[in-house]
Amino acid sequence: MMLRSVELALPEAGEAARFMTEIWGMAPGGTRGGAHYLRGSSRLPYLLALHEADSRFVRSITFTGTREELEHLTERVQASGLPVIETIAADPGGGRGIVVELPEGELFRFLTETEDVEPIAGRDLPVKLTHVVLNSRDAEATANVAEQSLGFRVSDRTKGMVFVRCNDSHHSTAFARAGYASLNHIAFEMEDMDAVMRGIGRLRDRGLTPAWGPGRHGPGANIFAYFVAPFGAVVEFSTAVEKVADDHKAGAQEDWTWPPGRIDQWGLSTKDIGALEEAERNFCFRREWTPESLRVGAGSAGIR
Ligand SMILES: [Fe+2]
Numbered sequence: 179m180m181l182r183s184v185e186l187a188l189p190e191a192g193e194a195a196r197f198m199t200e201i202w203g204m205a206p207g208g209t210r211g212g213a214h215y216l217r218g219s220s221r222l223p224y225l226l227a228l229h230e231a232d233s234r235f236v237r238s239i240t241f242t243g244t245r246e247e248l249e250h251l252t253e254r255v256q257a258s259g260l261p262v263i264e265t266i267a268a269d270p271g272g273g274r275g276i277v278v279e280l281p282e283g284e285l286f287r288f289l290t291e292t293e294d295v296e297p298i299a300g301r302d303l304p305v306k307l308t309h310v311v312l313n314s315r316d317a318e319a320t321a322n323v324a325e326q327s328l329g330f331r332v333s334d335r336t337k338g339m340v341f342v343r344c345n346d347s348h349h350s351t352a353f354a355r356a357g358y359a360s361l362n363h364i365a366f367e368m369e370d371m372d373a374v375m376r377g378i379g380r381l382r383d384r385g386l387t388p389a390w391g392p393g394r395h396g397p398g399a400n401i402f403a404y405f406v407a408p409f410g411a412v413v414e415f416s417t418a419v420e421k422v423a424d425d426h427k428a429g430a431q432e433d434w435t436w437p438p439g440r441i442d443q444w445g446l447s448t449k450d451i452g453a454l455e456e457a458e459r460n461f462c463f464r465r466e467w468t469p470e471s472l473r474v475g476a477g478s479a480g481i482r
Pocket of ligand 1: 309311363365402414416
C-alpha cells in the first residue's frame with residue numbers, strides 16, 4: 179500500500195487552494211463538485227483535495243494498492259470488525275475500494291484500479307505526500323488497530339508519537355499522543371534538501387516563517403520545515419523518510435531522546451509549540467458519516 183492523498187473539508191476552499199498553488203508550490207489538478215484538487219510533479223492526479231464546507235474536518239486519508247492487496251486488506255478489516263464500506267472514488271484518478279473507520283473517527287480510504295496522469299516538470303513541486311500524522315486520544319491503541327486490522331507496522335515510538343509504515347518507507351502515518359483526535363500535519367515530499375530550503379524562502383517572501391525547522395528528524399531521518407497554513411492546517415516541507423527493512427526492529431521511547439536543548443539531529447531548529455498545538459486542533463474527524471457524505475460535492479451538507 180502507499181499513501182496517495184488527503185481530502186480536507188473547509189470554508190473558503192478556493193482561497194486555501196490559491197495559497198497551496200501560488201505560494202506553497204503545488205500545481206492545479208482540476209476542480210470537481212466544489213472540490214479543488216492539487217497535484218505535485220509525479221503521476222498521481224492529486225495529493226490534496228480541498229472540499230468547500232461549512233466547517234473544517236478531515237474527509238479521508240487515501241492509500242492505494244494492487245487488487246490483491248485490497249482483497250487481503252478487505253478480508254482483514256472485515257474479520258476485525260471495524261466499520262467498513264465499499265466505495266467508488268469520484269475524485270480524479272477514480273478507483274474503487276473501501277473506507278474504514280478507525281477507533282477515533284479517522285476515515286482511511288483504500289483504493290485500487292486508480293488512474294495516473296502524466297508527470298510534470300517543476301523543481302519546486304512536491305513529488306508526493308511522505309506522511310500524514312494524526313493526533314490521538316490513545317495513540318498506542320490506534321496504532322495497534324492499524325497493525326491488527328490494516329496490516330500496518332509500527333516502526334518507532336517516541337515520547338510524542340507512534341510511527342507506522344505501510345510499505346518500506348519508515349512511516350506513512352504516525353499517531354501523536356495528543357489527548358484528542360485531529361489532523362496533526364500533512365508532509366509534502368520535496369525532491370531534495372534544496373527544494374525544502376527554497377520552499378522556506380518562498381514562504382519567507384510572504385512573511386511566513388517556519389513554526390518548526392528547518393531541521394532533521396530522528397525517526398525517519400527526514401529534513402523538515404513546518405508551517406501553519408493560512409487556512410489552518412499544519413503543512414510540512416520534507417525530504418523522503420528513510421527506507422527500512424522488513425525485519426526492522428521498532429525503536430522504543432528511550433531510543434529517541436535528545437540531549438538537553440535539542441529537538442532535531444542538527445540542533446538548529448526552534449519550535450513554536452503554541453502555534454502548532456493551536457493549529458493541530460483545526461481539522462478534526464466526523465464520526466457521523468454516510469457513504470453519501472463522502473461523495474465529491476457533498477461538502478458538510480451530506481454529513482448527518
Ligand atoms: Fe512530519
